[in-house]
Amino acid sequence: MEKKFDIELIRGGVCAPExxxxxxxxxxxxxxxxxxDLALIYSAAPCTAAAVFTRNRVxxxxxxxxxxxxxxxxxxxxxxxxxxANTCNAGGxxxxxxxxxxxxxxxxxxxASVAVASTGVIGQPLDLAPxxxxxxxxxxxxxxxxxxxxxxIMTTDTVSKQVAVQFTLGGKRCVIGGIAKGSGMIHPDMAxxxxxxxxxxxxxxxxxxxxxxxxxxxTFNMLSVDGDTSTNDMVLVLANGEAGNxxxxxxxxxxxxxxxxxNTVNIRLCRMLAGDGEGAxxxxxxxxxxxxxxxxxxxxxxxxxxSSLVKAAMFGAxxxxxxxxxxxxxxxxKFAPDKVDVVxxxxxxxxxxxxxxxxxxxxxxxxxxxxxxDDIVIAVKMGDGKYSATAWGCDLSYDYVKINGDxxx
Amino acid sequence: MEKKFDIELIRGGVCAPExxxxxxxxxxxxxxxxxxDLALIYSAAPCTAAAVFTRNRVxxxxxxxxxxxxxxxxxxxxxxxxxxANTCNAGGxxxxxxxxxxxxxxxxxxxASVAVASTGVIGQPLDLAPxxxxxxxxxxxxxxxxxxxxxxIMTTDTVSKQVAVQFTLGGKRCVIGGIAKGSGMIHPDMAxxxxxxxxxxxxxxxxxxxxxxxxxxxTFNMLSVDGDTSTNDMVLVLANGEAGNxxxxxxxxxxxxxxxxxNTVNIRLCRMLAGDGEGAxxxxxxxxxxxxxxxxxxxxxxxxxxSSLVKAAMFGAxxxxxxxxxxxxxxxxKFAPDKVDVVxxxxxxxxxxxxxxxxxxxxxxxxxxxxxxDDIVIAVKMGDGKYSATAWGCDLSYDYVKINGDxxx
Numbered sequence: 001m002e003k004k005f006d007i008e009l010i011r012g013g014v015c016a017p018e019x020x021x022x023x024x025x026x027x028x029x030x031x032x033x034x035x036x037d038l039a040l041i042y043s044a045a046p047c048t049a050a051a052v053f054t055r056n057r058v059x060x061x062x063x064x065x066x067x068x069x070x071x072x073x074x075x076x077x078x079x080x081x082x083x084x085a086n087t088c089n090a091g092g093x094x095x096x097x098x099x100x101x102x103x104x105x106x107x108x109x110x111x112a113s114v115a116v117a118s119t120g121v122i123g124q125p126l127d128l129a130p131x132x133x134x135x136x137x138x139x140x141x142x143x144x145x146x147x148x149x150x151x152x153i154m155t156t157d158t159v160s161k162q163v164a165v166q167f168t169l170g171g172k173r174c175v176i177g178g179i180a181k182g183s184g185m186i187h188p189d190m191a192x193x194x195x196x197x198x199x200x201x202x203x204x205x206x207x208x209x210x211x212x213x214x215x216x217x218x219t220f221n222m223l224s225v226d227g228d229t230s231t232n233d234m235v236l237v238l239a240n241g242e243a244g245n246x247x248x249x250x251x252x253x254x255x256x257x258x259x260x261x262x263n264t265v266n267i268r269l270c271r272m273l274a275g276d277g278e279g280a281x282x283x284x285x286x287x288x289x290x291x292x293x294x295x296x297x298x299x300x301x302x303x304x305x306x307s308s309l310v311k312a313a314m315f316g317a318x319x320x321x322x323x324x325x326x327x328x329x330x331x332x333x334k335f336a337p338d339k340v341d342v343v344x345x346x347x348x349x350x351x352x353x354x355x356x357x358x359x360x361x362x363x364x365x366x367x368x369x370x371x372x373x374d375d376i377v378i379a380v381k382m383g384d385g386k387y388s389a390t391a392w393g394c395d396l397s398y399d400y401v402k403i404n405g406d407x408x409x
Numbered sequence: 410m411e412k413k414f415d416i417e418l419i420r421g422g423v424c425a426p427e428x429x430x431x432x433x434x435x436x437x438x439x440x441x442x443x444x445x446d447l448a449l450i451y452s453a454a455p456c457t458a459a460a461v462f463t464r465n466r467v468x469x470x471x472x473x474x475x476x477x478x479x480x481x482x483x484x485x486x487x488x489x490x491x492x493x494a495n496t497c498n499a500g501g502x503x504x505x506x507x508x509x510x511x512x513x514x515x516x517x518x519x520x521a522s523v524a525v526a527s528t529g530v531i532g533q534p535l536d537l538a539p540x541x542x543x544x545x546x547x548x549x550x551x552x553x554x555x556x557x558x559x560x561x562i563m564t565t566d567t568v569s570k571q572v573a574v575q576f577t578l579g580g581k582r583c584v585i586g587g588i589a590k591g592s593g594m595i596h597p598d599m600a601x602x603x604x605x606x607x608x609x610x611x612x613x614x615x616x617x618x619x620x621x622x623x624x625x626x627x628t629f630n631m632l633s634v635d636g637d638t639s640t641n642d643m644v645l646v647l648a649n650g651e652a653g654n655x656x657x658x659x660x661x662x663x664x665x666x667x668x669x670x671x672n673t674v675n676i677r678l679c680r681m682l683a684g685d686g687e688g689a690x691x692x693x694x695x696x697x698x699x700x701x702x703x704x705x706x707x708x709x710x711x712x713x714x715x716s717s718l719v720k721a722a723m724f725g726a727x728x729x730x731x732x733x734x735x736x737x738x739x740x741x742x743k744f745a746p747d748k749v750d751v752v753x754x755x756x757x758x759x760x761x762x763x764x765x766x767x768x769x770x771x772x773x774x775x776x777x778x779x780x781x782x783d784d785i786v787i788a789v790k791m792g793d794g795k796y797s798a799t800a801w802g803c804d805l806s807y808d809y810v811k812i813n814g815d816x817x818x
Contacts, residue, residue: 058738058746058766088734088746090767122731123768226717227636228732229739308635308717309813316814322531323637325497329467330638337467337497357467358499359532398807404718405725 005260006167009268013146013162016177017200018242019043023141024152027134029083029126036152038131039080040138041196042107046074047238049115050209052216054233060085061092063234065100066115075238076113078196079103079135080153082181086118086126087231095126102132106139117194117234119155119181146179153181153194156403161272167261169245169254174201176261180269183225183278195220195235195269201258202241203248211259212237219266222298222391224306225277226400237262274305274392275375279399282314286378289388296333297382297389303331304378305393314376315395319344319367321353324378333382341381346373414669415576418677422555422571425586426609427651428452432550433561436543438492438535445561447540448489449547450605451516455483456647458524459618461625463642469494470501472643474509475524484647485522487605488512488544489562491590495527495535496640504535511541515548526603526643528564528590555588562590562603565812570681576670578654578663583610585670589678592634592687604629604644604678610667611650612657620668621646628675631707631800633715634686635809646671683714683801684784688809691723695787698797705742706791706798712740713787714802723785724804728753728776730762733787742791750790755782 015022022041029037049070053063069075079099086092096116104111118126141148150160164177178197203211216235241247248254275283286304291297304310307327313320321342328335342354348370353362370376424431431450438446458479462472478484488508495501505525513520527535550557559569573586587606612620625644650656657663684692695713700706713719716736722729730751737744751763757779762771779785 056735056738057742057744058734085731088731088763088767121729122735123763125768228716228718228735231731231735231738307637308809309637312810312813315810318814320530322494322497322640325467326465326531326637326640329465329640333466335466354497354532358497359534396810396813398810400717401721401724401805401807401810404721404805406722406727 005257007165007261007264010164010166012164012177013150013179014041014177014196014198015144015146016164017175017198019045019200019240020198021142021144022146022149023138023143024148025134025137025141028130029081036148037081037083038134038138039149039152040142041078041149041198042142043076043238043240045240045242046076046113047240048203048205048208049075049236049238050205050212051234051236052212054230056229056231058088058231060087060118060232062086062096062116062118063232064093065096066117066234069100069112069115072112074113075115076109077103077107078115078117078236080117080194081131082153082155083120084118084124084126085120085122085232088123089125095128098128099131102135106135115236119153119194119232122231150179153179155181156183156278157181157276159276161269163265163268165261165264167257169201169257172243172245174243174245175199176265178265178269180273182273183276197237197265199237199239200242201239202243202245203239203258207248207250207255208237208239211262215259215262215266219263219270222302222389223270223274224302224393225274227306270392274394277394278403279397280394281397282374282376282395284314284376284378284393284395286380286391287388288380288382290385291382291387292334292385294387294389296335297387299331299333300328300335300380300382301389301391303327305391308396311393311396314371315397317368317371319353319364319371324380325354325357335382339383343379344370345377345379346370346375348373414666416574416670416673419573419575421573421586422559422588423450423586423605423607424553424555425573426584426607428454428609428649429607430551430553431555431558432547432552433557434543434546434550437539438490445557446490446492447543447547448558448561449512449551450487450558450607451551452485452647452649454649454651455485455522456649457612457614457617458484458645458647459614459621460643460645461621463639465638465640467497467640469496469527469641471495471505471525471527472641473502474505475526475643478509478521478524481521483522484524485518486512486516487524487526487645489526489603490540491562491564492529493527493533493535494529494531494641497532498534504537507537508540511544515544524645528562528603528641531640559588562588564590565592565687566590566685568685570678572674572677574670574673576666578610578666581652581654583652583654584608585674587674587678589682591682592685606646606674608646608648609651610648610657611652611654612648612667616657616659616664617646617648620671624668624671624675628672628679631711631798632679632683633711633802634683636715679801683803686803687812688806689803690806691783691785691804693723693785693787693802693804695789695800696797697789697791699794700791700796701743701794703796703798705744706796708740708742709737709744709789709791710798710800712736714800717805720802720805723780724806726777726780728762728773728780733789734763734766737789744791748792752788753779754786754788755779755784757782
């Protein structure tokens, strides 16, 4: 977007917008009592809602239930457990539906106004008893602070992830906030890991859906930790209108401002998710430019950050740029290899490692110094076209193997 | 193939067929003097030849030269260096062409009857001087044994790979032999790492090409170590006709027998390549059956063996079958998740871990015992269809990261 928008980062997450409360508790789904495993987000005012879901053919039961509930109308709450994915098990849909009913009863709202999500191990039964015990505690703990909720949705994440921005619509201060979880099995296809967004902006369900669908193509769909698209990916946004702005019901300046604010939040969440990828020691960002089409720019950028060989080289701070060209080459993006330039960049500086598709003389010591930083940009000029794209990922480390060699036990 | 063919495994590789000689030497491309880096395969009798190459848009210079030479007619020799890929560097095509000229002069054959291949680091200059010194030594060392040649094409391979089979065509004993290298950057697309095949069977260039193209779809294209399609993949077959069988010029019984022998050789090479994948501690074989189409069976099998999460779970001997379903789900294969059964199998036994898409009770101890073996089959029933496929890969270990974190130094 060329236009300038006045978007300001502020503290907080899904409770930064007016009228949203949240809570997170340990209810007993996980054995480790110090690990919260049940989260609730709640707006007393009814919300318009939109969501995108994984395109994995094997889908978690909660996704189907949430999809049906959003189709029915206004939403009030999101309930999410970690530890067990409620996927590939018997009766998963009934368990997800029953969870919404229990939340509805406790908050005195319709069960169909509750979205439900789960994350954790696939193929294990999800017991309702701890959830039933946990819900009253969650409702009693609701506060305008999402710290506990952000923690309760974590699995192998090492840090909780929240972000919020403020902006103005029709003279009214509006806020979009979000929390996210995700560390492995991250390679979203039209959606991502669990991301819950809230806003107090007034926006119709139709425009909210349009904004979300339009944005994920350049944010969560350009993110990969390990190439594995999860069965339970979901990005959900609730808008309760408490900011009092004129409701957004069509395209125009307000919608553009909203899109830009949403994009700001989602890019920050992508960077947080990639930087906290399983075992990651570095955040990788591949920026491609000069492509002939947006699709080519995206394919090339995503292939680079998905390449196990590029990822391992970055872990070792090895300026092995041939692997960048190799990944672009099999990405199905169209480009002329002899027009490609590659630059590695970090806060320690930048270095040109490939010019016109061939090696240039560069100092391995300087390159090493740049690549030893923990936030690396791989900048690629693909040609003379006008399209660019950004993809986010992380390095491949010993710890990725360790974490995933025995995740269940 | 349902028909029974009489194909017998024998000792040796590319020199097992009549009339082929080979040699491998250290010429100085690699600094480590104990590592051979230049290989030659030679047939005094002219050969029909066929090859398939990587579909990576970034292609090694030797591939273009070899492609042009094969198009010109009969072939006599293959020269291959390891250490440097001769890709993304200045003047790569001239270096490859000049190498063929030097081999041609030394063997008194046309330069255009020589195929050339390179494997190693991308983007570094390839010096002709060591190759020029090495060629006379190679020619002087030619023997009917490919042990040295198989060693000289290795990069991060831990073992050299050769295989041969014998069979009968028109009453004549025929042999197909092969050598292969490849350990990382293995995810072939219509070709694979370097595989050189020879046969003394008489077969026209047209039918040889048909046999090779038909076979790689179910062999090398179903192999992946790390999802990275190399810039230098090549499978090349030379047929010198020394067996004296009636030349195969059309489809029929002889062609079928030849295809079956070729398939036997290539499957063995695939298993060797996968089992020696970078850092691999286990060979993984995913066998899908009951698919509605061959494409669905192949997509699902390949997604499973490509999944970093499945690979890491196998490294940890963790029966995390949910990751198998997850990978199938994003593979774009069509199937009903609630019809899927998954079985883990090894020489220690077999265990059903998923039935009709849901968890079954199984002994984690028994599963662990099966998965601690180094040759694991993941057998998946996708439904009631009649198509099946097999894909080969390996586990993801600490050593993969170690090897690729600093490959160049």
